[in-house]
Amino acid sequence: MCAIEVSPVISTERLVLRGPVRSDAADIGRLANDFNVAGMTCDLPHPYDAGEAEAFCERAMAQDWRREARFAIEHRSFGVVGVLGLTTGANGRPQLGYWLGRPFWNRGYATEAVRGALKWVKRDWRRNLVEAGHFADNPASGQVLCKAGFLYTGDVALKDSRARGAKVPTRMMVWLA
DSSP: OOOOHHHHEEEEEEEOOOOOOOOGGGHHHHHHHHHHHHHTTTSSOOOHHHHHHHHHHHHHOOTTTTEEEEEEEEEEETTTEEEEEEOOOOSSSEEEEEEGGGGGTSHHHHHHHHHHHHHHHIIIOOOEEEEEEEETHHHHHEEEEEEEHHHHEEEEEEEETTTTTEEEEEEEEEEEO
């Protein structure tokens, strides 16, 4: 008997969300090695070198899709434009995070990717609640989440930013299907 592990693929109007592969490392590394990108995430260090990108792709290729999902966000014309991830938090709830390379900001790609991922979470993970947050000094990310259907909880948490080397006030949000 042969078992083939296949990563899910989410298609939207302009994007494909799919499991990262080794050949994505160069694009991911180039886009993530921008302080304005890394500084708005919890997990990305800055500088972000080729080794970091390769290690990310290796971890993503080995992930358990039932508990976590890291997607390369691929534009149908431009290739990889960013990354979206869903993990299971300590409270058992799915948590969403994403980033796009700076050349792809303000085009609606993040909202489109998040909406596609939420449909997948509801259909494949059968979950009706997803948590997210955005750094208080990144209102554009808050707009993306609002457009995708997230609501503010009223909570502000201090979250680590590896790139900044500091804890950053983070406005917490929730999506309810």
